[in-house]
Amino acid sequence: MAQTKTTDTTGTDLKTAPPAKPGGGGGLGPLLARALRGNIRQYGMLVALALIVAVFQIWTDGILLQPLNITNLIQQNSYILILAIGMMIVIIAGHIDLSVGSLAAFVGAAAAVMMVQHDVPWPLALAAALLIGAAAGAWQGFWIAYVGIPSFIVTLAGMLLFRGGTQIVLQGQSVAPFPKGFQEISSGFLPEVGPHTDYHNLTLLLGLSVLALAVLQEVRGRRQAARYGLEVLPLGFFLAKLGAIAAAVLVFTLLLASYHGFPIVLLILGVLLVAFGYLMRNSILGRHTYAIGGNEAAAKLSGVKGKRIVFLAFVNMGVLAALAGMVFAARLNAGTPQAGINFELEAIAAAFIGGASASGGVGTVLGAIIGGLVLGVLNNGMSLVGIGTDYQQVIKGLVLLAAVGFDVYNKRKAGS
Amino acid sequence: MAGPVLEMRSISKSFPGVQALSEVNLSVAHGEVHAVCGENGAGKSTLMKVLSGVHPHGSYEGEILFQGAPCAFKDIRASEQRGIVIIHQELALVPYLSIAENIFLGNEHASRGIISWNKTLTHATSLLRRVGLDESPHTRVADIGVGKQQLVEIAKALAKDVKLLILDEPTSALNGEDSRKLLDLTLELKAQGISCILISHKLDEIAQVADSVTILRDGRTIETIAVDADGISEDRIIRGMVGRDLEHRYPERTSEAGDVVFAVEGWTVQHPIDHQRKVVDGVSLHVRRGEIVGIAGLMGAGRTELAMSVFGRSYGRHTGGRVLLNGTEVRTRTVPEAIGHGLAYVTEDRGRLGLNLTEGISRNISLSALGKVSRRGWVSEHEENRVAESFRTSMRIKAPSVFAQTGKLSGGNQQKVVLSKWIFSEPDVLILDEPTRGIDIGAKAEIYTVIAELAAQGKAVLIISSELPELLGMCDRIYTMAEGRLTGEVDRADATQESLMRLMTVSAATQNEQV
Numbered sequence: 001m002a003q004t005k006t007t008d009t010t011g012t013d014l015k016t017a018p019p020a021k022p023g024g025g026g027g028l029g030p031l032l033a034r035a036l037r038g039n040i041r042q043y044g045m046l047v048a049l050a051l052i053v054a055v056f057q058i059w060t061d062g063i064l065l066q067p068l069n070i071t072n073l074i075q076q077n078s079y080i081l082i083l084a085i086g087m088m089i090v091i092i093a094g095h096i097d098l099s100v101g102s103l104a105a106f107v108g109a110a111a112a113v114m115m116v117q118h119d120v121p122w123p124l125a126l127a128a129a130l131l132i133g134a135a136a137g138a139w140q141g142f143w144i145a146y147v148g149i150p151s152f153i154v155t156l157a158g159m160l161l162f163r164g165g166t167q168i169v170l171q172g173q174s175v176a177p178f179p180k181g182f183q184e185i186s187s188g189f190l191p192e193v194g195p196h197t198d199y200h201n202l203t204l205l206l207g208l209s210v211l212a213l214a215v216l217q218e219v220r221g222r223r224q225a226a227r228y229g230l231e232v233l234p235l236g237f238f239l240a241k242l243g244a245i246a247a248a249v250l251v252f253t254l255l256l257a258s259y260h261g262f263p264i265v266l267l268i269l270g271v272l273l274v275a276f277g278y279l280m281r282n283s284i285l286g287r288h289t290y291a292i293g294g295n296e297a298a299a300k301l302s303g304v305k306g307k308r309i310v311f312l313a314f315v316n317m318g319v320l321a322a323l324a325g326m327v328f329a330a331r332l333n334a335g336t337p338q339a340g341i342n343f344e345l346e347a348i349a350a351a352f353i354g355g356a357s358a359s360g361g362v363g364t365v366l367g368a369i370i371g372g373l374v375l376g377v378l379n380n381g382m383s384l385v386g387i388g389t390d391y392q393q394v395i396k397g398l399v400l401l402a403a404v405g406f407d408v409y410n411k412r413k414a415g416s
Numbered sequence: 417m418a419g420p421v422l423e424m425r426s427i428s429k430s431f432p433g434v435q436a437l438s439e440v441n442l443s444v445a446h447g448e449v450h451a452v453c454g455e456n457g458a459g460k461s462t463l464m465k466v467l468s469g470v471h472p473h474g475s476y477e478g479e480i481l482f483q484g485a486p487c488a489f490k491d492i493r494a495s496e497q498r499g500i501v502i503i504h505q506e507l508a509l510v511p512y513l514s515i516a517e518n519i520f521l522g523n524e525h526a527s528r529g530i531i532s533w534n535k536t537l538t539h540a541t542s543l544l545r546r547v548g549l550d551e552s553p554h555t556r557v558a559d560i561g562v563g564k565q566q567l568v569e570i571a572k573a574l575a576k577d578v579k580l581l582i583l584d585e586p587t588s589a590l591n592g593e594d595s596r597k598l599l600d601l602t603l604e605l606k607a608q609g610i611s612c613i614l615i616s617h618k619l620d621e622i623a624q625v626a627d628s629v630t631i632l633r634d635g636r637t638i639e640t641i642a643v644d645a646d647g648i649s650e651d652r653i654i655r656g657m658v659g660r661d662l663e664h665r666y667p668e669r670t671s672e673a674g675d676v677v678f679a680v681e682g683w684t685v686q687h688p689i690d691h692q693r694k695v696v697d698g699v700s701l702h703v704r705r706g707e708i709v710g711i712a713g714l715m716g717a718g719r720t721e722l723a724m725s726v727f728g729r730s731y732g733r734h735t736g737g738r739v740l741l742n743g744t745e746v747r748t749r750t751v752p753e754a755i756g757h758g759l760a761y762v763t764e765d766r767g768r769l770g771l772n773l774t775e776g777i778s779r780n781i782s783l784s785a786l787g788k789v790s791r792r793g794w795v796s797e798h799e800e801n802r803v804a805e806s807f808r809t810s811m812r813i814k815a816p817s818v819f820a821q822t823g824k825l826s827g828g829n830q831q832k833v834v835l836s837k838w839i840f841s842e843p844d845v846l847i848l849d850e851p852t853r854g855i856d857i858g859a860k861a862e863i864y865t866v867i868a869e870l871a872a873q874g875k876a877v878l879i880i881s882s883e884l885p886e887l888l889g890m891c892d893r894i895y896t897m898a899e900g901r902l903t904g905e906v907d908r909a910d911a912t913q914e915s916l917m918r919l920m921t922v923s924a925a926t927q928n929e930q931v
Contacts, residue, residue, distance in 0.1 A: 224798065282795050284786045291783055294772035301730060301769050302784040302837070303755045361774050 056381030094360030099158030104325030112335025137318020200261030207253025294361025499579030563594030674705035683737030773823030828859025
């Protein structure tokens with residue numbers, strides 16, 4: 001009955017978030033708590049990531065954050081992080097993709113055969129690989145978006161299909177080696193330029209520009225928030241936050257610059273992170289993706305073309321899976337039938353640890369990266385201290401469960 | 417007939433902010449068919465939920481006596497054990513199980529957890545004979561029509577040894593013949609000593625089978641009328657059903673209606689699954705510039721279905737009719753097309769169809785017209801927030817900021833967000849479906865003011881509402897619908913609650929006679 005729906009009154013709105021004066025006597029605790037509540041999972045994961053890094057840094061006697069290991073960490077996890085970006089978008093749209101590991105292997109195999117057996121120049125092979133990825137994504141997207149088969153089923157079929165395809169293409173053999181240029185995708189570094197210093201110049205330059213951009217962005221955001229009369233952190237805390245960001249970027253830059261410099265794959269990741277982050281937040285396409293995942297019926301009644309959005313999310317996932325396959329093949333310097341096994345599970349775990357919601361409509365690209373790094377650092381750290389892969393799996397499973405469980409608990413508390 | 421089989425005394429039930437029932441009395445005699453009437457929201461369903469234990473004992477005030485003994489049902493099972501079975505409008509059958517399996521679902525013929533199929537089938541066959549359904553008990557429920565499914569529901573009730581059968585709008589989804597069969601069955605069951613409560617909007621049905629009628633209005637019992645040999649006075653029922661107080665103040669407005677902006681001609685829509693059923697049947701209507709036009713109708717009249725199918729074919733299967741804007745036919749086959757032609761539809765179900773509850777106010781308002789805050793596909797958040805902020809102020813949306821999650825707002829404020837979204841898309845024609853459902857009086861008055869302003873700006877406004885005073889207070893003209901058809905068109909000056917209700921309760925059979 002209509003009347004029964006009125007379960008709350010206008011008065012309760014304000015109770016959940018009373019207007020507080022910035023920096024006023026209302027107490028900093030509640031203000032910070034409110035600031036955190038909106039993104040508790042992401043902030044929580046950032047804090048958790050920092051804690052995990054700190055623990056392993058101590059446990060490994062400082063090996064974890066040595067320049068060599070940092071570079072390793074990036075190169076080892078790059079393909080999972082690339083997949084996690086695409087997976088996050090698919091999950092935001094309210095779907096799932098189980099086929100990305102197989103697809104990465106399939107594309108890697110196809111590129112290997114092209115380069116090694118048919119002497120196709122590597123840039124051409126790379127472009128062809130990305131196109132194959134797009135086509136595979138379009139194939140799955142078609143069944144999911146336009147025919148209406150659940151994504152779980154379509155991509156489960158894809159997982160088998162592309163795994164079988166990989167074995168057919170490679171005829172059960174590993175195909176190697178690749179041209180030098182191709183290997184650089186995964187293991188190369190930016191070139192050294194300018195006068196000789198103790199550090200890698202281009203890396204320093206890049207680090208400083210990232211720092212400048214980050215600070216600029218923060219200041220602009222704060223100014224805009226203030227203009228709308230929104231709560232902002234008190235100036236002292238804001239400066240502390242800026243300081244923390246600056247310190248993190250600088251330390252990271254110096255670490256990289258004191259080794260071989262800036263890995264090319266990190267550049268790829270950085271570009272993807274910024275581009276997809278901006279796309280999801282500030283493009284009509286991105287907004288429509290959140291709307292479809294958050295409430296499909298309402299979004300469609302608002303004129304959002306839901307089928308097209310879902311289709312494009314899978315095409316994009318296909319391209320990123322292909323890219324991840326290239327990076328992995330380049331790192332291995334071979335196309336193998338065993339490539340990419342369990343990648344999809346790592347990517348899905350990264351997205352959920354990083355704040356995705358199982359029902360869709362929630363999550364950020366940065367979150368996927370943080371989630372992926374939590375898993376990556378755990379992997380790397382546990383290997384360094386000699387924990388076997390058996391226990392590693394147990395621990396990672398518990399972390400995934402704890403992260404999502406924490407979020408569910410928090411939502412329930414906020415909802416009541 | 418002996419004394420009452422059921423007595424509900426002084427039943428009161430409130431939900432936070434709403435008094436759904438106050439001091440309702442209902443007395444059903446042994447072996448009678450007792451009709452319960454009332455407008456949408458009068459409290460009929462709540463009363464039945466109290467009776468069947470959906471709202472458990474302790475969550476309401478008052479007492480229930482069944483066969484002379486007091487009842488304190490804690491759930492549906494408890495009431496069913498005593499022989500009270502409710503059959504909802506939305507049937508509760510499992511489509512891919514057989515008729516026999518459905519009849520005994522939760523009530524299986526079994527020993528130690530193992531089902532005896534012989535007993536099940538024999539019993540099912542005899543029950544099917546009793547309700548006059550000529551189908552094999554092995555048939556899947558999905559393979560029979562709604563009318564027969566209704567009979568399966570009754571067979572299921574009989575299997576539970578029903579003493580009091582509650583039918584909630586049983587014929588709303590049935591065609592004329594199936595309806596007649598069902599009503600005949602209630603008379604047969606009555607002869608077997610089974611009492612029946614019939615909730616219905618159709619006065620001719622009530623006249624046909626009911627022995628007495630209880631009328632509810634705004635959660636109160638208005639009166640109980642015994643149907644005597646002369647039949648029943650429909651006027652008297654209608655008078656009892658309507659007459660809600662004009663509790664709200666409506667904005668003063670002088671109507672300056674211009675040319676016809678929006679028109680629908682011969683619009684016909686089939687049910688999305690049951691293609692035999694016409695949910696909307698040959699409806700033609702029009703709205704002028706600056707005019708507010710109402711559509712009145714009871715549950716199942718097809719008003720929402722009409723609006724949604726016009727708005728981008730969002731409901732059912734369209735089989736005929738056209739939409740005209742300023743005299744020219746336009747295509748509104750998809751929602752983007754409809755929006756492009758200047759249509760806007762504000763849903764009756766804002767939680768499910770109107771808002772993305774996980775997002776903030778700002779992103780909800782901009783969603784249907786993101787292009788207006790974007791350049792080349794890129795959204796300017798600055799501009800978006802500015803727009804949202806201006807709506808938050810002008811619509812008086814009570815929220816700490818434009819980033820407040822819409823799921824945490826009250827009904828009235830959510831409705832203002834949905835309205836803002838559609839006003840921002842700058843439509844020429846606004847279809848508002850139950851625009852003030854479930855919101856408090858203060859917010860209602862504010863929304864009425866907004867609607868009046870929109871009309872004053874020259875927009876064509878179509879309001880679908882179940883609250884007759886609202887339609888009488890706001891509209892220049894009112895259409896009435898019943899069972900998918902247009903049954904009348906009344907100017908505000910000539911309309912009364914009684915005259916509208918009379919048109920809203922015309923059944924298809926009567927309509928045919930009039931033609």
